Every structure is written in C-alpha cells, then in structure tokens.
Amino acid sequence: MDMDGLILRLFDIQAVKFGSFKLKSGITSPIYLDLRVIVSFPDVLAAVAALMWERVKDLQWDHLCGVPYTALPIATVIAVQQSRSMVMRRKEKKEYGTSVLVEGRYTAGQTVLIVEDIITSGASILETAQDLRAAGLQPLHSIVMINREQGGQANIEASGCSVHSVLTLSQVLECLERHQRLEPAVVGQVRQFLAANAQVAVPASPLPPPRPKALPFAQRAALCPNPVGRRLFEIMEQKKSNLSFNPDVTKKAEILRLTDLVGPSICMLKTHIDVVEDFDWDLVEQLRALAVKHNFVIFEDRKFADIGNTVQLQFTSGVYRIAEWADIVNAHLVPGPGIIDGLRQGAKAAGRDIGLLLLAEMSSKGNLATGAYTEANVKAALEHPDFVIGFIAMQGLAPAHPNLMYITPGVQLAKGGDALGQQYDTPEAVVGRKGSDIIQVGRGIFGAADPAAEAEKYRVAAWEAYQARVQATA
Numbered sequence: 001m002d003m004d005g006l007i008l009r010l011f012d013i014q015a016v017k018f019g020s021f022k023l024k025s026g027i028t029s030p031i032y033l034d035l036r037v038i039v040s041f042p043d044v045l046a047a048v049a050a051l052m053w054e055r056v057k058d059l060q061w062d063h064l065c066g067v068p069y070t071a072l073p074i075a076t077v078i079a080v081q082q083s084r085s086m087v088m089r090r091k092e093k094k095e096y097g098t099s100v101l102v103e104g105r106y107t108a109g110q111t112v113l114i115v116e117d118i119i120t121s122g123a124s125i126l127e128t129a130q131d132l133r134a135a136g137l138q139p140l141h142s143i144v145m146i147n148r149e150q151g152g153q154a155n156i157e158a159s160g161c162s163v164h165s166v167l168t169l170s171q172v173l174e175c176l177e178r179h180q181r182l183e184p185a186v187v188g189q190v191r192q193f194l195a196a197n198a199q200v201a202v203p204a205s206p207l208p209p210p211r212p213k214a215l216p217f218a219q220r221a222a223l224c225p226n227p228v229g230r231r232l233f234e235i236m237e238q239k240k241s242n243l244s245f246n247p248d249v250t251k252k253a254e255i256l257r258l259t260d261l262v263g264p265s266i267c268m269l270k271t272h273i274d275v276v277e278d279f280d281w282d283l284v285e286q287l288r289a290l291a292v293k294h295n296f297v298i299f300e301d302r303k304f305a306d307i308g309n310t311v312q313l314q315f316t317s318g319v320y321r322i323a324e325w326a327d328i329v330n331a332h333l334v335p336g337p338g339i340i341d342g343l344r345q346g347a348k349a350a351g352r353d354i355g356l357l358l359l360a361e362m363s364s365k366g367n368l369a370t371g372a373y374t375e376a377n378v379k380a381a382l383e384h385p386d387f388v389i390g391f392i393a394m395q396g397l398a399p400a401h402p403n404l405m406y407i408t409p410g411v412q413l414a415k416g417g418d419a420l421g422q423q424y425d426t427p428e429a430v431v432g433r434k435g436s437d438i439i440q441v442g443r444g445i446f447g448a449a450d451p452a453a454e455a456e457k458y459r460v461a462a463w464e465a466y467q468a469r470v471q472a473t474a
C-alpha cells in the first residue's frame with residue numbers, strides 16, 4: 001500500500017473524521033484521527049506498522065514500547081515482524097500484584113523507542129517516557145504515525161526524546177483534497193484551525209498520580225499486625241540494618257563462628273538447618289543466644305511446599321522441630337492456602353510468635369514464580385495479615401500495603417551469577433530502585449577474607465539505598 005492508498009483507506013474506514021471533536025489537550029478540533037479502528041483491518045494495521053518501521057529502522061535502541069492503548073497493537077506488530085524486543089507500560093497501577101509499571105524483561109539503562117499513533121501536545125508520549133524513566137529505562141526516540149503539527153514534537157524533544165513521524169496532518173489533508181474526498185470548505189476550515197493552533201500546551205496535569213510514599217521502617221513497624229514482623233522492622237531501625245545473612249556451610253562450629261562475627265551488622269540470620277552435618281539441639285540454643293546477644297531474628301529457610309497437614313508435622317516435629325526456635329519461616333503457595341493454615345496451626349501448637357514469608361518470586365534463572373503465580377501470593381498475603389509478614393521477592397510488590405516486607409536473595413556488591421543459575425543484583429538496585437526491604441546475602445559475605453568487614457559493606461550499601469528511597473518519595 002503506498003502513502004496515498006493508506007490515507008484514502010484510513011478515510012474510508014473512518015479513522016479520519018471531520019466534525020467537532022474535543023481532544024485530550026482540551027482544544028476543539030474540526031478533524032479527528034481515530035486509529036483505534038485499525039485493529040479491525042489487518043491490511044491497514046500491517047501497512048501502518050511497516051511504514052513506521054521504515055522511518056526508524058536505522059536508529060539504535062533496545063526495546064519498543066507502545067503508548068497505551070491505541071499504539072499497543074502497532075508496537076506489537078512491529079516487534080513481531082522485526083523480531084525486536086518490546087516492553088509494555090501499564091496505564092493503570094494494579095491494586096496488588098507486581099507493582100511494576102513497565103512489564104517485560106529489561107535492565108536499567110537500556111534504551112527505548114516509543115511508538116504512538118498520533119501526537120498533538122505530546123502529553124501521552126511524555127507520560128509513557130516518565131514511567132519508562134522511573135523503571136530505569138531511557139526513552140531515546142519516538143515514532144508516530146501522524147503528527148498533528150501542534151507543538152507535540154517540540155514538547156517531546158525538549159525532554160530529550162527525538163520524534164519521527166510517518167505523516168503530518170497537512171499531508172493527510174492535502175491527499176484527501178487532491179483525491180476530492182473533502183469539500184473545499186472543510187479543507188479551509190481545517191487549515192485555519194491548524195494555523196490557529198500550531199502550539200498546543202501540554203495539559204496541566206498529564207502525569208499519573210504520585211507513587212505511594214516509601215514509609216520509614218519505624219512507621220511500618222506500627223502497621224504490622226504480626227509481632228515478629230513488627231519486631232523485625234524495629235530491629236532494622238535500631239541497628240540501621242536491612243541485611244540478612246545466611247551462613248550456608250555444613251559445620252555447626254563454622255555457622256556459629258560466622259554468625260558471631262557478622263552479628264553486629266545484621267537484622268536477620270537465615271538458616272538452612274537441614275544442611276548441617278553435625279546438627280544437635282545445642283546449635284539451636286547457641287544460635288538463639290547469639291540472636292539475643294546481637295539483636296537479630298532467625299529465619300529458617302525451609303521453603304515448605306506440602307499440604308497443610310504435612311507441613312504442620314514438618315514444622316513442629318522430626319529432628320529439627322523448627323516451630324520451637326525459628327522466628328520466621330517461608331512457604332511456596334503451590335499447594336494452595338491450606339499451607340498457610342497448616343503452618344499457622346503449627347506456630348500456635350508451639351505457643352510462639354512466628355511470621356511467615358511467601359515465596360512470591362525467586363532469584364534463580366528460569367524460575368517459574370512469576371506473573372499470575374506472584375500475584376496469587378500477594379493476594380494470599382493480604383488475606384492472612386496476622387501471620388504472613390511479607391515475601392521472598394525480587395522487588396516491592398504491593399506498595400499500598402506497607403506492613404508487608406520484601407526479602408531479596410541473589411544480592412552481591414556486583415551484578416553476576418553462579419554456575420547453577422543463581423543471579424545477583426546489587427543492594428542499590430534491589431533496595432533503592434526495585435523497592436525491596438532486606439537484602440539476603442550468603443557467599444558474598446562468608447566467601448570474603450574478612451566476613452565481618454564485608455558484612456558491614458553490605459549493611460551500609462543496603463541502608464543507604466533504603467534511605468535514598470524514603471527521601472526520594474518524602
């Protein structure tokens with residue numbers, strides 16, 4: 001389809017209309033471009049995507065992002081036709097579940113080409129660019145199908161994002177006039193309108209409502225119905241520590257040595273009690289004594305994953321009798337919410353305050369704890385606020401519920417991974433940008449020559465990232 005053919009087809013399918021229309025920018029226009037309809041005309045959708053691609057194929061960028069909603073199918077067609085990666089900006093923020101506004105796989109600093117159907121003032125592209133920046137991405141370029149030539153290009157380029165367009169409104173008008181599709185009076189009216197509205201201001205508040213405030217841990221403690229969650233928030237504030245340490249070694253003496261060394265820097269000790277070769281009850285007693293000495297809570301990373309009745313037995317019985325000494329345990333939601341009730345009953349039988357973390361996300365490559373599964377975990381947590389204190393997660397998931405906390409494993413001072421699929425991100429990224437609360441560190445600390453000094457480095461990095469996050473939304 002050539003350009004004239006496309007413009008005539010847009011006219012025929014009523015994607016170009018004449019009358020009196022109120023635009024998002026507030027102005028009343030005698031012409032309205034409604035590219036929403038093209039989803040019902042695959043030939044038009046394909047032609048639009050191909051022409052837009054022609055304009056930008058030589059530019060350098062990492063991901064496409066369609067402005068919701070009209071440009072989403074256009075961006076999708078380009079992404080599929082050209083085998084290019086796309087990210088997707090949410091227009092509405094979800095009540096619960098992943099709070100990310102930009103979906104997809106991307107890393108901070110990557111660049112984006114924004115795809116839009118029409119620009120007038122440029123407000124919609126600016127809104128999308130703002131959310132992309134908030135997600136750590138760089139909106140470098142934009143491509144629009146029709147530029148209404150009303151100042152949008154200048155407004156967007158002033159923000160550092162280049163604008164490329166396939167057609168201008170004048171070109172559309174000129175083509176329809178040449179093919180005698182319009183009365184001369186209508187053409188004159190539209191030209192007059194364009195001349196009088198060459199500079200449309202971005203509407204006063206095109207931006208989405210501000211993100212929820214990141215409350216200080218001290219304030220979040222007061223919102224926490226579970227005594228252990230409350231205590232952990234308080235310890236974090238008292239020790240200025242949002243560092244959890246896991247001495248994943250197999251000898252009792254080494255676990256105790258490492259724990260005593262890093263104890264002053266941590267708010268939480270995470271154990272894998274079933275890897276200890278010389279486990280005995282004295283280990284438990286000594287760990288509890290260290291927890292009192294250094295003021296931290298103990299989290300047994302048992303990752304329960306069976307039916308309610310079985311996990312209750314695993315929790316309270318057997319060699320480890322976890323419910324008698326752990327402050328916090330965790331569970332997969334795979335078996336359904338019965339697992340939460342089973343563990344709650346176990347805690348009650350032991351007569352102790354215990355908090356539960358749900359494994360909403362994981363750090364390992366290719367893990368399946370994503371999307372709807374993650375959201376189901378958030379829903380379950382909201383339904384059991386007395387017992388579920390938060391999540392193992394890679395980011396903040398429900399910022400509207402500050403009583404819930406996020407513990408993120410897979411953290412080291414430099415990004416990387418191990419040979420078995422573990423993936424590491426930095427404290428700054430995890431706590432500062434992704435909204436997690438506590439970093440979970442093992443080998444990064446006990447693998448260092450001086451574990452105590454290394455733990456301090458992690459404590460300072462995570463605490464500074466937390467403080468910066470609170471200040472940024474204050």
Ligand SMILES: O=c1ccn([C@@H]2O[C@H](COP(=O)(O)O)[C@@H](O)[C@H]2O)c(=O)[nH]1
Pocket residue numbers: 246248272301361362363364392409410411422440441442443444
């Ligand atoms: O998704 C998950 C859940 C749990 N872990 C646990 O965290 C530590 C990480 O240890 P590093 O030595 O810092 O890699 C480990 O105990 C895992 O069992 C996780 O890594 N990812």
